[in-house]
Amino acid sequence: MKRGFFITFEGPEGAGKSTQARRLYEHLQVAGYPVILTREPGGTRIGELIRRILIDLRHTEMAPTTEILLFSAARAQLVSELIRPYLTTGGIVVCDRYADSTFAYQGYGLGRDIDELRAITNIATGGLKPDLTFYLRIDVEVGLQRKRVGRERVEGSSGHPPEWNRLDARDLAYHRRVAEGFNELVRQEPERWCVLDAEQSVDDLAEQIWQLVMSRLAQDTPIAAQ
Ligand SMILES: Nc1ncnc2c1ncn2[C@@H]1O[C@H](COP(=O)(O)OP(=O)(O)OP(=O)(O)O)[C@@H](O)[C@H]1O
Ligand SMILES: [Mg+2]
Incomplete structure (x- = not known):
């Protein structure tokens, strides 16, 4: 079976993950690489419905559980419908957020038990972890x-504004706990993460990310540009 390469982007609101x-x-x-781009929550028909x-913003009564x-249901669908099958063909998957966001937001942000989240995440992903995760700090x-x-x-133009949603609207203390949560996740698995200063320009960041991905692809996998 061929083995692909799975890259995720993580970090707080507005860090530039989607960009x-x-x-x-x-x-x-x-x-010329075989590659797909997807996002969480979403990326599949069912996942995008769950994202909505x-x-x-009206769903203020939603219980943390x-x-x-x-989030886990959307992730389970994304892994089984899109990510695993594509990795199996030997392709590269780029995903805008993944399971680390659950640990940072629901674990460190909302104070849910990390081991419990690990168990739920394992069910959703079947244990699939990224090969490389960029933390845009x-x-x-x-x-x-x-x-x-x-x-x-x-406003007033035809462009699409960055989304402002139920999770963004939480207070600053919550967002600070989330950011500290990402730092803690990096400490636990430093070999998987690549931490970048996201206050640099879009072009400088993109260049650093490109260089890193090229060197990792050269080391880790037989994937070649066609
Ligand atoms: N390096 C950068 N410097 C300045 N502005 C940036 C940079 N990267 C992105 N932006 C701008 O910041 C806003 C948020 O960017 P983006 O949507 O990529 O962030 P995000 O991390 O995906 O946010 P979210 O948490 O909402 O998903 C956009 O208006 C984007 O144009
Ligand atoms: Mg985004």
């Missing part, structure tokens, strides 16, 4: 501010 995931995907595609429930299980307030500015900038 960089797309840049990397487009660069890999132009360079999760981010709806419901939130965890919905940014001051929480800078990230939230980027999203606000992005929203104002596109």
Whole structure:
């Protein structure tokens, strides 16, 4: 069986995950690699329906356990429908957020038991872990501010504003716990993570990410550009 390469992007709100995931995907595609781009929660028909429930600002009554299980349900669908099959063909999967977000947001952010989350995550993913995870590290307030500015900038134009959702709307202390949670996850598995300063320009970040991915692909896998 061929083995692909699984790359994820993590970090707090507005760090630039979606921007960089797309840049990397487009660069890999132009360079001729077999690659897909997906996101969490979502990425499948069922997962995108679950995403709508999760981010709806009206759903203030959602219990933390419901939130965890919905994220996990979307993840289970994404892994079984898209990620595993594509890795099995030997391709590269780029995913905008993955299971680390559950540990950071529901574990460190909401205070849920990490071992319990690990058990649920294992059920959802069947134990599938990324080969490489980029942590776009940014001051929480800078990230939230980027999203606000992005929203104002596109008002009245035809552009799409960065999304402002139920999870973004939580208080600053929560977002700080989430950011500290990501730091803790890096400490636990330093070999899987690559930490980058997300306050650099989009182009500088994209270049660093590209260099890292190229060197990891050369070391780890037989995937070659076609
Ligand atoms: N390196 C950067 N420097 C300045 N602004 C940036 C940078 N990267 C992204 N942005 C801008 O910041 C906003 C958020 O970027 P993006 O949506 O990629 O972040 P995200 O981490 O995916 O956010 P979310 O947590 O909402 O998913 C966008 O308006 C984007 O254009
Ligand atoms: Mg995003």
